[in-house]
Amino acid sequence: MNRQQEYQTDLEVILEFLEEHYRQESRRKALWNTSDLSVMSTSEDVDISREKLPAGEHSNIVLEKEKSQLQPPAPAAQQVMGSLAKANGSDSYKDSGMNCNSNAVDQSAVLHNAPDGQVLNALNGPERPLTLNTTPEKCAESLPSITPAEKGKKLRLFHFMFEMLEDPGMAHCVSWVPASAGVFRFSARHKERVAELWGQRKGNRMPMTYQKMSRALRNYARSGEIIKVKKKLTYQFSLATLSTLQSQHGVKKAACGSK
DNA sequence: GGAGGTGGGAAATATC
DNA sequence: AGATATTTCCCACCTC
Numbered sequence: 244m245n246r247q248q249e250y251q252t253d254l255e256v257i258l259e260f261l262e263e264h265y266r267q268e269s270r271r272k273a274l275w276n277t278s279d280l281s282v283m284s285t286s287e288d289v290d291i292s293r294e295k296l297p298a299g300e301h302s303n304i305v306l307e308k309e310k311s312q313l314q315p316p317a318p319a320a321q322q323v324m325g326s327l328a329k330a331n332g333s334d335s336y337k338d339s340g341m342n343c344n345s346n347a348v349d350q351s352a353v354l355h356n357a358p359d360g361q362v363l364n365a366l367n368g369p370e371r372p373l374t375l376n377t378t379p380e381k382c383a384e385s386l387p388s389i390t391p392a393e394k395g396k397k398l399r400l401f402h403f404m405f406e407m408l409e410d411p412g413m414a415h416c417v418s419w420v421p422a423s424a425g426v427f428r429f430s431a432r433h434k435e436r437v438a439e440l441w442g443q444r445k446g447n448r449m450p451m452t453y454q455k456m457s458r459a460l461r462n463y464a465r466s467g468e469i470i471k472v473k474k475k476l477t478y479q480f481s482l483a484t485l486s487t488l489q490s491q492h493g494v495k496k497a498a499c500g501s502k
Numbered sequence: 503g504g505a506g507g508t509g510g511g512a513a514a515t516a517t518c
Numbered sequence: 519a520g521a522t523a524t525t526t527c528c529c530a531c532c533t534c
Binding site: 397445462476 | 506507508509510516517518
């Protein structure tokens with residue numbers, strides 16, 4: 244890969260990040276306007292997707308809006324660019340053993356500096372405290388166990404997915420589709436990273452891949468814990484599963500805060 | 503036509 | 519030993 248291609252890749256990542264950021268933020272605002280999760284529509288009918296616009300047009304609109312949102316563009320935007328470029332740069336974050344979670348510190352710093360204190364991966368919106376140590380590993384290390392997995396039972400994939408979704412540092416890998424309860428989407432670029440982390444967490448001998456992980460996610464359709472949304476890379480927690488996870492996470496968060 | 507995502511059957515494996 | 523929850527492999531189909 245030559246330098247120009249590397250820059251191009253960096254720019255693509257940045258563009259994807261900004262688009263996702265804008266989508267999430269605009270949905271979050273819409274959500275706060277309605278302030279009622281129970282009446283929210285599903286991802287199918289509220290997703291302001293790029294499919295509905297010609298790609299170029301969408302990007303331009305998004306970038307224009309994003310530019311105006313990021314005024315002044317300097318510190319936050321530059322840090323976003325820097326972090327993403329670093330994350331993307333020649334797979335360094337992957338090859339060096341530096342994973343998305345290691346990146347979480349950088350990204351959290353970015354989030355702290357983001358306009359309006361915007362939070363990318365927090366279903367609970369702005370009331371969720373953002374800490375620099377929210378990676379699952381760090382949290383698991385420092386907290387009394389509260390999830391079934393952590394109580395001694397086996398860690399289950401949907402718990403892990405929820406952890407990832409609640410971790411702002413993982414927002415560029417997997418994130419909530421904000422205006423839809425329990426709907427989440429993998430990043431096309433970083434989906435494999437989530438799978439890798441899942442494999443590492445389970446201590447699998449073979450490396451986990453997105454394909455294998457998605458097979459496991461599809462298995463949840465039988466038990467109804469997670470269903471596949473008819474949209475690329477998109478899944479949805481059942482309401483029951485979501486409320487259980489949220490209440491468990493609430494306890495954990497309280498424990499985190501009291502430390 | 504190829505790549506990537508999806509859907510699902512089936513057997514293997516790990517853990518409780 | 520049996521149940522459960524993946525994991526792994528594989529194949530077919532679909533969409534872009």
